[in-house]
Amino acid sequence: MSKVILTVDDSKTMRDMLKLALGADGHTVIQADDGVNGVEALRSAGDVDVIITDINMPRMDGFGFIDQVRRDPQRRGVPILVLTTETEPAKRQRARDAGATGWIVKPFDPVKLLAAVRRVSP
Amino acid sequence: MDPMEAIKQTYFQECEELLLAMEEGLLAMDAGEADDETINAVFRAVHSIKGGGGAFGFEALVAFAHIFETVLDHVRSGKLAPTGPVVNVLLRAGDLISDHVAAVREGRVLQAEHEQNLKAELEALTGEESASDEDSAPADFEGLDFTPMQICVDLDEPKAAGGWVVRFKPHAALYAKANEPFLLLRELAQLGETVVETDLSALPALDVIEPDQAYFAWTITLHGDIAKEKVEEVFDFVVGDCDLSVEPLSSPTPAVVEPIAADVAEVPSIATQPANAEKKEGPATSDAAKQTIRVDLDKVDRLVNLVGELVITQAMLSQRVLECKIPNASSIGDGLSELEHLLRELQESVMAIRTQPVKSVFQRMPRLVRELAAQTNKKVRLVVEGEATEVDKTVIERLGEPLTHMIRNAVDHGLETPEDRIAAGKPEEGTVTLSAEHRGGRIFIEVSDDGRGINRPRVREKAVERGLISAAAPMSDEEIDNLIFMPGFSTASQVSNISGRGVGMDVVRRNIVDLGGRISIGSVPKQGSKFSLTLPLTLAVLDGMIVGVGDQTFVLPLAHIVESLKPQKQDIQPFGRNGALLNVRGAYVPLVDTAELLGVQRRKSNETGVVILVESQGTGRLALVVDEILGQHQVVIKSFEGNYRHIDGIAAATILGDGRVALILDVDGLVTNCRNRLASNETLATGT
Amino acid sequence: MDDKQIVHAESRRQFITFRSSEQEFGADIMSIREIRGWTPTTQLPHSADYVLGVINLRGVVLPVIDLNARLGRARTEANPKHVIVVVKAADRTIGLLVDAVSDILTVTTADIQPTPELARDDQSEFIEGIAVLDSRMVTILSMERLTASLVAAQNALAA
Numbered sequence: 001m002s003k004v005i006l007t008v009d010d011s012k013t014m015r016d017m018l019k020l021a022l023g024a025d026g027h028t029v030i031q032a033d034d035g036v037n038g039v040e041a042l043r044s045a046g047d048v049d050v051i052i053t054d055i056n057m058p059r060m061d062g063f064g065f066i067d068q069v070r071r072d073p074q075r076r077g078v079p080i081l082v083l084t085t086e087t088e089p090a091k092r093q094r095a096r097d098a099g100a101t102g103w104i105v106k107p108f109d110p111v112k113l114l115a116a117v118r119r120v121s122p
Numbered sequence: 123m124d125p126m127e128a129i130k131q132t133y134f135q136e137c138e139e140l141l142l143a144m145e146e147g148l149l150a151m152d153a154g155e156a157d158d159e160t161i162n163a164v165f166r167a168v169h170s171i172k173g174g175g176g177a178f179g180f181e182a183l184v185a186f187a188h189i190f191e192t193v194l195d196h197v198r199s200g201k202l203a204p205t206g207p208v209v210n211v212l213l214r215a216g217d218l219i220s221d222h223v224a225a226v227r228e229g230r231v232l233q234a235e236h237e238q239n240l241k242a243e244l245e246a247l248t249g250e251e252s253a254s255d256e257d258s259a260p261a262d263f264e265g266l267d268f269t270p271m272q273i274c275v276d277l278d279e280p281k282a283a284g285g286w287v288v289r290f291k292p293h294a295a296l297y298a299k300a301n302e303p304f305l306l307l308r309e310l311a312q313l314g315e316t317v318v319e320t321d322l323s324a325l326p327a328l329d330v331i332e333p334d335q336a337y338f339a340w341t342i343t344l345h346g347d348i349a350k351e352k353v354e355e356v357f358d359f360v361v362g363d364c365d366l367s368v369e370p371l372s373s374p375t376p377a378v379v380e381p382i383a384a385d386v387a388e389v390p391s392i393a394t395q396p397a398n399a400e401k402k403e404g405p406a407t408s409d410a411a412k413q414t415i416r417v418d419l420d421k422v423d424r425l426v427n428l429v430g431e432l433v434i435t436q437a438m439l440s441q442r443v444l445e446c447k448i449p450n451a452s453s454i455g456d457g458l459s460e461l462e463h464l465l466r467e468l469q470e471s472v473m474a475i476r477t478q479p480v481k482s483v484f485q486r487m488p489r490l491v492r493e494l495a496a497q498t499n500k501k502v503r504l505v506v507e508g509e510a511t512e513v514d515k516t517v518i519e520r521l522g523e524p525l526t527h528m529i530r531n532a533v534d535h536g537l538e539t540p541e542d543r544i545a546a547g548k549p550e551e552g553t554v555t556l557s558a559e560h561r562g563g564r565i566f567i568e569v570s571d572d573g574r575g576i577n578r579p580r581v582r583e584k585a586v587e588r589g590l591i592s593a594a595a596p597m598s599d600e601e602i603d604n605l606i607f608m609p610g611f612s613t614a615s616q617v618s619n620i621s622g623r624g625v626g627m628d629v630v631r632r633n634i635v636d637l638g639g640r641i642s643i644g645s646v647p648k649q650g651s652k653f654s655l656t657l658p659l660t661l662a663v664l665d666g667m668i669v670g671v672g673d674q675t676f677v678l679p680l681a682h683i684v685e686s687l688k689p690q691k692q693d694i695q696p697f698g699r700n701g702a703l704l705n706v707r708g709a710y711v712p713l714v715d716t717a718e719l720l721g722v723q724r725r726k727s728n729e730t731g732v733v734i735l736v737e738s739q740g741t742g743r744l745a746l747v748v749d750e751i752l753g754q755h756q757v758v759i760k761s762f763e764g765n766y767r768h769i770d771g772i773a774a775a776t777i778l779g780d781g782r783v784a785l786i787l788d789v790d791g792l793v794t795n796c797r798n799r800l801a802s803n804e805t806l807a808t809g810t
Numbered sequence: 811m812d813d814k815q816i817v818h819a820e821s822r823r824q825f826i827t828f829r830s831s832e833q834e835f836g837a838d839i840m841s842i843r844e845i846r847g848w849t850p851t852t853q854l855p856h857s858a859d860y861v862l863g864v865i866n867l868r869g870v871v872l873p874v875i876d877l878n879a880r881l882g883r884a885r886t887e888a889n890p891k892h893v894i895v896v897v898k899a900a901d902r903t904i905g906l907l908v909d910a911v912s913d914i915l916t917v918t919t920a921d922i923q924p925t926p927e928l929a930r931d932d933q934s935e936f937i938e939g940i941a942v943l944d945s946r947m948v949t950i951l952s953m954e955r956l957t958a959s960l961v962a963a964q965n966a967l968a969a
Contacts, residue, residue: 010166013133013174020125056166058159070298079300085173087188101300102359107176119309119359120301431869674853720855762864762871765902766960769854775864775871783852783864783871 002026003049003121008038008065009083010057014106018052021110022117035060039068042075050121051080052104055091063098070099079120083108133174137223140167141216142485148216149488152209161204164212165194171219175226182232183222189244190215196248211243217489285314285346285371286353291321291339296363298334307342309356314346343371419515422475429465429472430758433663434777436465437755441779466756469663473514480558480565481509483521487529487556494533501540501550502533507557513565517657520637521567524630528569528653529554531627536573536651546648548572561656564639570652576645578602603643603651607631640790664759666786668752668778669734672722675784676748677757677776682789684735684743686751701799704733704745711735713745714796716787720771725749736789744793759786771795821919825941827912827948828895830877831884834948835908836915836941841953843896843903845911848888859885861960862907867896873960874905880956881936899953902960915948917941922950935959 005027007018012033019029030045032038034057042048051069055062062082070076079101084092092103101120104113147164150156172187193212196202204212218240225232288310292303310316321339331337344353353368360366440458448454484506495502513521537543537552544550558567578599585591585605597605607627634641639657666677667686693705694713702713713733717724724731734746757776760783773788825836851863851874860879864871874894879885886892886907894905922939936959938950 011136011170011174013129013136013177014170016129016132017177020129056169058163058166076298077300079302085176096299096362099299106173119305119356122302122305427869434869722853722855760869760871762873765871765904766854766864766873769856771855775852777866777869777871781866782850783866785852785854 001122002028003117004028004030004045004047005050005052005117006030006032006038006041006045006048007052008032008035008041008057008062009052009054010034011054014054014083017108018113021108021113024110025114025117027117034058035062035065035068038065042069042072048075048078050117051078052083052117053080054083055095062095066095066098066100081116081120130178133178134223134227136174137171137227140171141220141223142482143167144216144219145485145488148209148213151204152206152213156204158198161194161198165191165198168194168219171223178226180222180226183219183226186215186222186237186241187219189241190219193244193247202247208247211240211247213492214240215244217492220489285344285348286350287369287371288342288344288353289339289365289367289369290342290357291365292336292360293363293365294334294336296360297336299360299363301360301363303338303340306356306360307340310342310344310353313348313352313356314344316345317343319343339365345371417475426472426476429469430663433465433469433756433758434779436461437779438781469756473663476515477512478515478518479510479512480518480521480567483518483525484509484556484558486522487525490526490529491533491554494530498534499539500533500537500552502537503551503553505553505555507555508559511558511560511565513657517565517637520633521657524633524641524655525556525567525569527627527630529556531653532569532571532573532651536571536575538574542574564656564658567655567657568652570650572650575647575649575651576603576606576643578645578647581605600642600644603645606643607641635790664757664776664786665754666757666776667734667754668784669716669732669748670725670750670752671716671720671748672724674720674722675752675778675782676716676720677784677786678734678736678746679773679786679789680754682736684737687733687735687745689733689745706735706745711743711745712796713747714792716746716748719792719796736793742793742797744789744796746792757784757786823917823919823922825915825917825948825950826895827915828893828908829910829912830881830908831886834912834946835877836948836950837895837897837953839914841897841899843898846894846896846905848890848892848894848907851888862888865894865905867905870903872896872903872905874907875956875960877906877908897953897957899956900958902957904957904960906956915941915943917943 005022007015007022007029008031009015009018010033015031015033019031022029030041030048032041035053036059038051038053039060042051053062053065057065060068066080066082069078069080080099082092082095082100082103083106084095084103085106095103102116104116144164144167147156147160147167150160151164168187168191172184172191175183175187190212193202193215197204197208197212202208218234218237221234222232290303290306292301296303307316307318319341321341322337324339325331325337350368357364357366436458440462443454443458450459487506488504491502491504494500532554533552537554538546538548540550543552552571552573554569554571556567556569558565560566582591582597582602582605585602585608586593588608590605590608591597607630631641634655634657637657639655641653641655643651643653645651664677665680667680667683669676669678687706689704695703695705695710697703697712703710704713715724716722731747731749732751734748734751735743736746737743757778759774760776762775771788771792773786773791775783775785778784824839826839826842827834827836829835846867849865851865853863854861854873857863860876862874862876864873866872876886876888886909888907891909893908893911895908895911896903896905921943922941924939925934925937926940936951936955938952941948941950
């Protein structure tokens, strides 16, 4: 089933790769390049089924963004997957504490990415 | 293009930007001016380069980036202070990661002998050997590390024949994080045949139910030959937010539901969020203020060309209207005026798209200076001013090489060794200053050093040796200084590794002149030297005066025109062998017959014609004789050197309203040429 | 042996042929951009006699060379009956003034002979060889060498 997925990452390379992988599975992708723009995108978007966000970003990082999303009455129920590198389990935990639903390890395997999306969204 | 290839190109483009941001940040740290946000930006830059690199499998790059990133992480979290020596290592690491990116971009293997040492230095700073970044800081809860596999039952075999019994009781936190038990159950169901039992015992009366509390629990019996890992994997995201047990189906002893003891981190860490969020919000201003988009250069070039064509077409239209004798004051005349006005504005706006701050070229210089200083064992400080000065992109692209040569020259020849400097009463560290500013409709760039200045006797000697000047010719200091621009000139007694590779200052000057600029050098012995160069802001258009010379039409750049006159015979004085001077209100200016100069047949050779007084910045004036002035308007500059070659005295070409090509005269070149001729005439006239 | 089998795709070449003062020349079709009628040229100061000047080719300033003069023969009196062949080679685009364009010739490398020793003169640096078909002799020119040699086409400002 095709979903609307918001990807938040300050690296255009990463955004393009996510779009490629998610688009291949038929999903619609909205992009934002940092937490502030991510919040802005949520304000103006219609339905958003899943959010995928990076942690290290300028202006508002992943933790800040997740926190904002969870405070938003309209969007607090949207599953959020964080992009995290292998070597940062501490960051992963912190993201979860901030309200992240799950995580994707980067560099990501497109198969695992899509599986994670399926796991958190109907 | 294959999508991954396109993304790879995006990655390299992004790396360019990230490397610039990294270098900027490191330089700020070096100057002691870095704030938290800057340090974070440097960290993020390296982190992103590593991230993308990982996706493409650039192992060497990723390996080095990881060590670099770890050190940067320590700096940004306050564990490592960015002292001078530390920043020095970071600067070098920045250079190396730049090299790594260049290597993968060019598809070659990076050979860097110093990489191992640099890695060791970096690791020494963090006190760990390629360690993971898991040091615990007491203030935040980052130190908590736990692995997802929490199931604590002991005597299970990984695979039980028959299946598993999963007991699953979510906590409120699970729902708060938007996890959906239904989805997890669905995923389990895909592993094998499931029987699900819901436990509603904890469900209170409807009027007491709180929407964000957890009341349900499930027991799922999973039939099938399934690996335990696969079952546990389903709950990867929710471990810690639920009570979970996975028991083999055939196990005789009923499993005890054991709560996972790892919820510790939940509540307290949320408190740290606002503080962090705030910190990141701070220095947002400069980014938020200016919105930019990225555009393909091809699109911009096409736009520029189209606008150029529009200008030509409009000129043609004006011409036709003129030929039809339609008066300017008519509605058509008004319309055309308006059109011309709008087009001018359009052109300026479009040209402005192509302008960029010189920063992009200037930013390469600090690294160059670092390397040169190391190579020559001198201490050098680079001061950069006016980076924000904007110039057309084409000018910027061609500015790099001349600037590099000038800076090399300054460090290699200009600056003395630290010992010599101290002996001369100067600070040990030499200073090279690079500045840019707009001046008089052009861009003015200076490269100066506080070194030993030009050795005039030596330069003069060399010039005489090479037959470039005659020993007797009197020369001003300024003229001697500028001798270094003559071809084949190098006063270095041993051609140094750095500067003397056969590319002399004459090539630099040629590059600048080709761009429509001028370069000169000044110097004060023992105090230093200064290169001054000017360049037009844009290479594409020109305000010109259209003149007729014989049966040909030429264009003179308005910027160089002082005035036009109709001279009287008595104002003309013969001079030297066959030259002449024009008396312009008391000052005598060389008079040049443009037709003769350019090999064109003059129409009326008896008349004195019209004289256009032109000036070349710094080199003097010339009175050019032409047959008539045909008009004045903006022309689009078309180069022909790409298809042909350089012609002395001709700067470029343009296409006039009637579709014909007209050549644009190079005033600087003409003035220099005439001066040389006059000088040789003079010496011939006076010489013995 | 079957001749047809020996001829491989790569050994066939296509040329556009044109006439200039009773001689027939050929240029590799890959280097020909377009063919235009003659337009009056704008003179270039102090240029060699074979450089006719420049013309406006849809906004590009194109140098035009008199092929005859370049090959050491008499200068052409250009008139509207002449043709300008626009070629692109060695990173340059230039125009060649010729009398007329003939046709497209397809030859195999076997049909091209090297220039005979005795016939060589200074202009033969531009000649790749001679293609002979039936009774027709076409001199194959190297567009690269022609365009690259423009560097020498300019004299210094009158001294």
